[in-house]
Amino acid sequence: xxxxxxxxxxxxxxxxxLIVLSSSAFAEYRVYQYYLSQAxxxxxxxxxxxxxxxxxxxxxxxxxxxxxxxxxxxxxxxxCPGYTGKMQPHCSDxxxxxxxxxxxxxxx
Numbered sequence: 490x491x492x493x494x495x496x497x498x499x500x501x502x503x504x505x506x507l508i509v510l511s512s513s514a515f516a517e518y519r520v521y522q523y524y525l526s527q528a529x530x531x532x533x534x535x536x537x538x539x540x541x542x543x544x545x546x547x548x549x550x551x552x553x554x555x556x557x558x559x560x561x562x563x564x565x566x567x568x569c570p571g572y573t574g575k576m577q578p579h580c581s582d583x584x585x586x587x588x589x590x591x592x593x594x595x596x597x
Contacts, residue, residue, distance in 0.1 A: 515570070516570070516571060516572055517568050517569060517570050517571070518543055518568070518569055519543065519545075519566055519567070519568055519569070520541055520542070520543060520566060520567055520568075520569055520579045520580065520582070521541065521542055521543070521544070521545065521546065521549070521563060521565075521566045522539065522540070522541050522563075522564045522565050522566065522582065523539065523540055523541075523542065523546070523549065523561050523562060523563055523564060524537050524538070524539050524561075524562040524564055525537055525538055525539075525540060525559060525560070525561055525562075526538075526559075526560045527558070527559065527560065528556060528557055528558055528559055528560045529557075537560075539564065541579055543579070546561055546563050549561060565582065565584070567580075567582045567583055567584075
């Protein structure tokens with residue numbers, strides 16, 4: 490009886506260790522790039538501007554006053570690996586990274 494309990498405890502411990510080791514967390518988040526402008530054109534801010542955010546288009550527009558206040562156009566989005574807290578900057582978009590790599594000249 491004692492031997493079967495030890496075997497069970499050993500098996501349970503082994504399974505728990507395997508679960509912990511095999512389930513290493515891979516966090517990722519989506520970044521959105523928007524072109525923003527006022528829904529109602531005024532003299533105060535006649536031009537729009539581009540921003541990046543982790544809020545999806547509906548959440549961003551709702552958080553910033555709704556469709557009567559802000560006009561939002563989604564330009565692109567991409568996934569970023571890693572931790573999203575502590576006000577860390579977003580990862581740069583893959584298109585810009587690819588353009589920088591292609592524009593880098595390799596010397597003779």
